[in-house]
Structures are given as C-alpha cells and as structure tokens.
Amino acid sequence: xxxxxxxxxxxxxxxxxxxxxxxxxxxxxxxxxxxxxxxxxxxxxxxxxxxxxxxxxxxxxxxxxxxxxxxxxxxxxxxxxxxxxxxxxxxxxxxxxxxxxxxxxxxxxxxxxxxxxxxxxxxxxxxxxxxxxxxxxxxxxxxxxxxxxxxxxxxxxxxxxxxx
Amino acid sequence: xxxxxxxxxxxxxxxxxxxxxxxxxxxxxxxxxxxxxxxxxxxxxxxxxxxxxxxxxxxxxxxxxxxxxxxxxxxxxxxxxxxxxxxxxxxxxxxxxxxxxxxxxxxxxxxxxxxxxxxxxxxxxxxxxxxxxxxxxxxxxxxxxxxxxxxxxxxxxxxxxxxx
Numbered sequence: 470x471x472x473x474x475x476x477x478x479x480x481x482x483x484x485x486x487x488x489x490x491x492x493x494x495x496x497x498x499x500x501x502x503x504x505x506x507x508x509x510x511x512x513x514x515x516x517x518x519x520x521x522x523x524x525x526x527x528x529x530x531x532x533x534x535x536x537x538x539x540x541x542x543x544x545x546x547x548x549x550x551x552x553x554x555x556x557x558x559x560x561x562x563x564x565x566x567x568x569x570x571x572x573x574x575x576x577x578x579x580x581x582x583x584x585x586x587x588x589x590x591x592x593x594x595x596x597x598x599x600x601x602x603x604x605x606x607x608x609x610x611x612x613x614x615x616x617x618x619x620x621x622x623x624x625x626x627x628x629x630x631x632x633x
Numbered sequence: 634x635x636x637x638x639x640x641x642x643x644x645x646x647x648x649x650x651x652x653x654x655x656x657x658x659x660x661x662x663x664x665x666x667x668x669x670x671x672x673x674x675x676x677x678x679x680x681x682x683x684x685x686x687x688x689x690x691x692x693x694x695x696x697x698x699x700x701x702x703x704x705x706x707x708x709x710x711x712x713x714x715x716x717x718x719x720x721x722x723x724x725x726x727x728x729x730x731x732x733x734x735x736x737x738x739x740x741x742x743x744x745x746x747x748x749x750x751x752x753x754x755x756x757x758x759x760x761x762x763x764x765x766x767x768x769x770x771x772x773x774x775x776x777x778x779x780x781x782x783x784x785x786x787x788x789x790x791x792x793x794x795x796x797x
Contacts, residue, residue, distance in 0.1 A: 524688030524696075524751025532688075532754055562764035585749050587688025590696055594761030599754055600726035 474606040475509055479626075482580075483507050483608050486533070486623050489576035490612060497571060498549045505611040510622060516599050517619070518542070519556075521569030521589045525577075529584035531602045531625035533576075535569045539595075541617030548616070562591040572621065582627065602626075638770040639673055643790075646744070647671050647772050650697070650787050653740035654776060661735060662713045669775040674786060680763050681783070682706070683720075685733030685753045689741075693748035695766045695789035697740075699733045703759075705781030712780070726755040736785065746791065766790075 487504050494502040518539040524532045537545070539556060546564040547553050554561035566589040573586050592599065601607045607624040651668050658666040682703040688696045701709070703720060710728040711717050718725035730753040737750050756763065765771045771788040 522686060522688075522754050524686075524690075524754065526688075526690040526749030526751050530752055532751060534754070557762070559764070559767055562762075563767070566764065585690030587690050587696060587751050588694055588766060590686050590688065590698070590754075591764040592756050592761055593764070594758045597756055597758030597761045598721070598726075599756050600723070600730065601754075602752060603723055603727070 477626075478509070478606045478608055482625075483610065483623060485576040485579045486572070486621055487610055489572050489579075490610065490621050493568065493571045493575055494545075494612075494614065498545055498568070500545065500548055500614050500616065503613045505613065507608050507610045510601075510607040510609045516592075516597055518593065518595050519565055520592045520597070520599055521565050522592065522599060523569055523573040523589050524587035525625050526585040526587070528582045528627060529577075529580070529625050530628050531605050533569075533573050533625065534599050534601075534622040535572060535619065536599075536622065537565070537619040538617055541614070541619055544616035545614070545619075556593065562593065565589075565591045641790075642673065642770045642772055646789070647774065647787060649740040649743045650736070650785055651774055653736050653743075654774065654785050657732065657735045657739055658709075658776075658778065662709055662732070664709065664712055664778050664780065667777045669777065671772050671774045674765075674771040674773045680756075680761055682757065682759050683729060684756045684761070684763055685729050686756065686763060687733055687737040687753045688751040689789050690749040690751070692746045692791060693741075693744070693789045694792050695769050697733075697737050697789065698763050698765075698786040699736060699783065700763075700786065701729070701783040702781055705778070705783055708780035709778070709783075720757065726757065729753075729755045 517536040519542040520536040569589040601624040610621040681700040683706040684700040733753040765788040774785040
C-alpha cells in the first residue's frame with residue numbers, strides 16, 4: 470500500500486488510450502470526446518451504472534474498465550447503432566461491449582507488444598464496484614461528451630513473456 | 634437467437650470446470666462443493682451479489698463468471714484466508730479474485746490448447762448483471778457448499794489461432 474504508484478504511470482500508454490478513445494468516438498459514434506487530465510484512482514469507489522471490462526493477457530496483464538452513467542451510455546449507443554435499446558436488453562450490452570472493444574483494441578494496436586484482449590464483459594447495475602490490480606497504477610481518463618461523461622480506467626502493466 | 638446452443642455445449646469442457654471447482658474448494662478452502670446438474674442459461678438475469686470474471690484469450694474466447702451470494706462469498710473467503718474481511722475491502726475482493734483465478738486456471742491447464750486468462754475482475758453490487766457472449770452456450774454449474782450456493786458460468790469457445 471505504501472508503493473508509489475504515481476511514479477509508475479506509463480504516460481505513453483495512457484496517451485494511446487486517450488488517442489484511441491477520441492478516435493473511436495469521433496469516427497464510429499460521431500461524437501467529440503474532450504479529455505480532462507488523467508489521474509490516479511486510489512480506492513475502491515463505486516463505478517458508474519454501466520461498465521465494460523476488457524482483460525489483457527500475454528505481455529500485458531490487468532484490465533481496462535470503461536464506465537458510463539446510464540443515460541450517457543444509452544445516448545452513445547443510440548448514436549452508434551441508430552437504435553434506442555432498453556438498458557436491460559442484450560443488444561444494448563452488445564453495443565456497449567463493442568464500443569469498449571474498439572477503444573481497447575485500437576489502443577492495443579499501437580502498443581508494439583504481443584498482448585491479447587478478452588471479449589468485453591459488460592456489467593449493469595447502479596453503484597457496483599469493479600476491483601482492480603492494486604500493484605499497478607489505475608489511471609482514470611475522464612471524458613466529456615455532449616451526452617455526458619464517462620471514464621476510461623487503465624489498470625494494466627507489461628509483464629515478461631511466459632509460456633501459457 | 635434461433636441457434637440451438639444446447640447442441641453446442643462442450644460437455645468435456647464443462648467437466649473440467651466441475652473437476653477444477655471441486656478440487657480448488659476442497660484443497661484450498663477446505664470445503665466440499667456438491668455440483669448440481671449444469672444447465673444452459675438463456676437470458677440476462679441478475680447475477681448474485683459478488684462476481685469474479687475471468688476473460689479468455691488466444692485459442693479460447695469468452696469468459697467464466699463465478700458468482701456468489703454475499704454471505705457465501707464472505708464465508709468462503711474466511712475459510713480460505715482465515716480473515717473476516719469487510720465486503721468493501723480490497724482484501725476481500727483480492728481473495729474472491731484469487732479463488733476465481735484458481736478455478737479457471739486449474740481447468741485451463743487441462744484444456745490442452747493455448748489459451749490465456751486475464752487476471753479476474755471482481756464486481757460487487759446487489760443485482761448487477763454481467764453480460765455474456767450470445768453465440769456461445771452459457772453453461773451454469775450450480776454448486777452447493779455448507780456456506781451456501783454459488784455458480785460457475787462457463788461462456789467460452791475455441792477459436793482458430795490468429796495473430797494478436
């Protein structure tokens with residue numbers, strides 16, 4: 470707990486996620502995302518209402534969690550799919566997962582290392598918590614759009630290649 | 634939606650998870666798990682209060698979600714760690730994640746194929762939903778212990794190897 474995680478933040482990695490988030494929102498959803506200053510998240514706080522979780526394997530470990538307020542998620546999905554899905558429908562969850570997959574996948578392309586990403590799991594439920602790796606900085610990238618705010622939480626680190 | 638997922642269930646794969654779950658609970662937690670008949674889960678139902686999510690990559694895709702009632706999770710963690718952690722503590726989430734990691738990792742060892750698993754994410758929150766891959770059977774393995782019930786949901790499939 471006394472580890473100085475702040476000094477371990479990989480700013481180049483965070484920049485890839487900022488770039489990817491802006492690109493995906495602009496090209497795939499038609500929405501401009503403004504990004505506020507990324508910051509370290511220290512504690513287990515409730516996440517927003519809708520979270521997409523992408524796990525990393527191979528030469529990266531950890532996860533990226535993209536978390537939306539309900540109404541922001543609904544509006545972004547509507548802009549992305551042209552459909553107004555019910556929040557409890559599979560189609561809504563699929564669309565949120567696809568947005569998260571594109572953001573994580575686009576950033577991963579530029580890592581230059583051999584990492585795998587899992588198919589996103591989408592969690593829906595008010596005030597749920599999603600836990601993180603404690604020995605890796607969890608960097609929150611706050612994003613603002615015309616439909617409201619969401620956050621991209623990057624909680625991954627490089628590992629030495631191992632046999633799987 | 635009309636796909637016959639039941640015929641796609643890989644019973645040998647499910648058997649590996651049954652075996653792994655029983656082994657991990659018995660050897661690592663000191664608790665006997667009885668397993669009821671695995672069944673297909675069709676719809677997006679609320680999950681229990683505490684869920685561990687392990688994503689698969691490489692030659693498998695999808696995820697395994699192990700989901701506990703709050704009190705069952707607390708009792709199992711207590712038996713595993715000899716500590717009675719607060720449900721909102723990082724230590725509690727870490728212990729749940731470790732139990733899920735052991736169950737998924739032990740099953741994966743016997744797959745005989747090159748799959749990666751992500752570090753588990755643990756979700757805490759009453760009545761949250763965790764979405765699944767719709768084109769892959771989601772097989773629920775209901776488990777009963779002296780501390781209550783939990784479920785292991787296997788929602789993974791083999792994929793052709795691809796460059797990552």
